[in-house]
Amino acid sequence: MVDTRGPAPETLRSRRPDDAKEPLINSVDHNRPLVEIRDLHFSRGSRKIFDGLNIVIPQGGITAIMGPSGTGKTTLLKLIGGQLRPDRGQVLVDGQDVQRLSRAELYRLRMRMGMLFQSGALLTDLSVFENVAFPLREHTRLPERMIRTLVLMKLEAVGLRGARDMMPAELSGGMARRVALARAIALDPVMIMYDEPLTGLDPITLGVIVTLVKRMNDALGVTSIIVSHDVAEIAAISDHIHLISGGKVVESGTPAELETTASEWSRQFMQGLPDGPVPFHYPADAYEQDLLGGA
Amino acid sequence: MTTRTIEILVGIFVALGLAALFMLAMKVSNLTEYSDEGGYTVSANFDNIGGLKVRAPVTMAGVRIGRVTGIQYDRERYQATVAMTIAPAYDYLPVDSHASIFTAGLLGEQYIAIEPGAEDETLRQGGRIEHTQSALVLEQIIGRVLVSLTTGGGNGNE
Amino acid sequence: MLGTLQRLGRWGLGVFERLGRGHLFLLQTIGCLGVIVMRPRLVIRELHSVGVLSLLIIVVSGTFVGMVLAYQGYITLVRFGAAEALGTAVALSLVRELGPVVTALLFAGRAGSALTAEIGLMKATEQLSGMEMMAVNPMQRVIAPRFWAAFLSMPLLAAIFSAVGVMGGYFVGVGLLGVDGGSYWSQMQASVDFHEDVMNGIIKSVAFGFVAAWIALFEGYDAVPTSEGVSRATTRTVVHTALAVLALDFILTGLMFQ
CATH class of the missing domain: 1.20.5 (Single alpha-helices involved in coiled-coils or other helix-helix interfaces)
Structure with missing residues (x-):
């Protein structure tokens, strides 16, 4: 086994996968990367989505990955979770190459990841309580009393203990996302991935979710990865931001660094300007010529 | 729910x-x-079995006592050999019993009817019923009736 | 001309690709079927939605099919003076053919389409993906119990269909048309063979259950995850199951005919 007195990051990272079963991340070590994406290539059909993507996500803290719609942010989360296979390149989670893991190893790794889907992805035939209990019932043999206590604790954390008997169809979008968050933390994961957590929410719910994400991150000491294009709200709580466009990382840094960036593209994106390096108009013939040409 | x-x-x-x-x-x-699988098998030769099928009933005095379990052609005797399984409860068939192929109703299924003989000795597994009567083939009967009718009608006209 | 050929080729390739995916799906499903032994409760839930909820339509259709068979059979048989064979005619038609086949067709419409829509919607709402991320294999948790439920329900439903059909035939034949009740049953018993007729019918319904479950689950699992995709998949389930059941029925009947 590994030296417990305080191993150097290098020895930890080079550990064999079967040694990595128990969670390593009780004390947050900001220098050690939790997720490392190296030279990632991925395409859907003939469309290239990632073209040599490199991202390092350190342990602890909130890392935001932002970019325009259609840049494959959700795809990136699925690649990290091992649901998709890249054409080329590596995704290392906690030092393990996700693509090389066997199904059982991958599932063991996923038990330590929580993922919050945009739609919530609650199981529609189960109540709120059963949804949160689902991962516990599937992966543990805990007695019913213990499951009840755990589920109520998780629901309390997202403020929905009173909604435990409701069915997913009765929940509003924001509530569904909160239940999904409670479910994502049911197994006390090391890392939580958020897929567009703020899309389509009213300002109050949006504030609730942002606060929850921040509170979960600080209270549980997990690593959060947020994929989003809600720049202002996410920038306010994140520690690192990676901007991706055209299948590559365009710029990385802390929110403050990106505010004052020299890159025009980044500035356009971060400040939401309608025109700039990304033109307002889709490429077309000259306007006058087009109008007159029809005659 | x-x-x-x-x-x-x-x-x-x-x-x-x-x-x-x-x-x-x-x-x-x-x-x-269908619980007659544990019975004993006897065979009988017929000149013509008509439309007899495997699984057809074997009866005695109208009571079903077994089933036809196999039909084969005997090359040496130019006859059909019919194997039938008789339920163990009916193990007192005399060896000189008589087997006939009858039809249930005008167009019904054909079956084998056994009439007991008079011997004291009874049939055992692998035994053979020597006295048989073939099936009545409907076409032959109709043919005969027609022939007798036409010859009879011709006589009347003369 | 070349364009047409190309389209034909693309269509053919598409069909083969789908067939391939369908078989891979079946292999994966079969690999997961054993897990259910550990958790039979999952199957019970699905038996309810697949079997119990199909019961009403099966009982009603079975009764009416049996009654119609009695009317039609009577008209034909009475000409030959063989009205006593009505029980045989009704029972043989039901047990050998109509029971398994009509049950499978109704099943495709009632339960198969529901299975496809349910799984398609689970896919569209990322529930399957969500399970994957919770380290739960949807093949084991979602597909396998439904496969078992459909596979087990079909023979039971077909048997119920045939049984109520025979009773419907009794009601019409004996109650309304005046066939002798004793000969209705005794002629039936004399001519319907357990192995030749009843067992073959059960074998058919088991085969149909397998195919219906496979098609319904695959169409749902393979559906394009949009509302249009799910509705197309549901339609395909009903059509493909009906065609597959009829084709399989022809093959099985041919094999059993000797």
């Missing part, structure tokens, strides 16, 4: 399905009379 209700309903469903299978086996088909 609670888990309990669902489980009870599923229980009713499975019970109904099994009851239906039971009914198909016992009331609709002849599984009840």
Whole structure:
């Protein structure tokens, strides 16, 4: 086994996968990367989505990955979770190459990841309580009393203990996302991935979710990865931001660094300007010529 | 709906399905009379078996006592050899019993009727019934009737 | 001309690709079927939605099919003076053919389409993906119990269909048309063979259950995850199951005919 007195990051990272079963991340070590994406290539059909993507996500803290719609942010989360296979390149989670893991190893790794889907992805035939209990019932043999206590604790954390008997169809979008968050933390994961957590929410719910994400991150000491294009709200709580466009990382840094960036593209994106390096108009013939040409 | 209700309903469903299978086996088909597999087999030769089929009933005095289990052609005797399995309860068939092929109703199924002989010795496994009567083939009877009618009619006209 | 050929080729390749995916799916499903032994409760839930909820339509259709068979059979048989064979005619038609086939067709419409829509919607709402990320294999948790439920329900439903059909035939034949009740049952018993007729019918319904479950689950699992995709998949389930059941029925009947 590994030296417990305080191993150097290098020895930890080079550990064999079967040694990595128990969670390593009780004390947050900001220098050690939790997720490392190296030279990632991925395409859907003939469309290239990632073209040599490199991202390092350190342990602890909130890392935001932002970019325009259609840049494959959700795809990136699925690649990290091992649901998709890249054409080329590596995704290392906690030092393990996700693509090389066997199904059982991958599932063991996923038990330590929580993922919050945009739609919530609650199981529609189960109540709120059963949804949160689902991962516990599937992966543990805990007695019913213990499951009840755990589920109520998780629901309390997202403020929905009173909604435990409701069915997913009765929940509003924001509530569904909160239940999904409670479910994502049911197994006390090391890392939580958020897929567009703020899309389509009213300002109050949006504030609730942002606060929850921040509170979960600080209270549980997990690593959060947020994929989003809600720049202002996410920038306010994140520690690192990676901007991706055209299948590559365009710029990385802390929110403050990106505010004052020299890159025009980044500035356009971060400040939401309608025109700039990304033109307002889709490429077309000259306007006058087009109008007159029809005659 | 609670888990309990669902489980009870599923229980009713499975019970109904099994009851239906039971009914198909016992009331609709002849599984009840199919317990004659443990019987003994005897054979008989017929000149013509007509439309006799495997599984056709073997009866004595109208009571079913067994089944036809095999039909083969005997190359040496130019006859059909019919094997039949008789239920063990009827193990007192005299060796000189008589087997005939009859038809149930005008167009019905053909079956073998056995009339007991007078010997004391009884048939055993692998025994043979020597006295047989072939099936009545409907076309032959009609042919004969027609011939006798036409010859009879010709006589009347002369 | 070349364009048409190309389209034909693309269509053919598409069909083969789908067939391939369908078989891979079946292999994966079969690999997961054993897990259910550990958790039979999952199957009970599905038996309810697949079997119990199909019961009403099966009982009603079975009764009416049996009654119609009795009317039609009577008209034909009475000409030959063989009205006593009505029980045989009704029972043989039901047990050998109509029971398994009509049950499978109704099943495709009632339960198969529901299975496809349910799984398609689970896919569209990322529930399957969500399970994957919770380290739960949807093949084991979602597909395998439904496969078992459909596979087990079909023979039971077909048996119920045939049984109520025979009773419907009794009601019309004996109650309304005046056939002798004793000979209705005794002629039936004399001519319906357990192995030749009843067992073959059960074998057919088991085969149909397998195919219906496979098609319904695959179409749902393979559906394009949009509302249009799910509705197309549902339609395909009903059409493909009906065609597959009829084709399989022809093959099985041919094999059993000797």
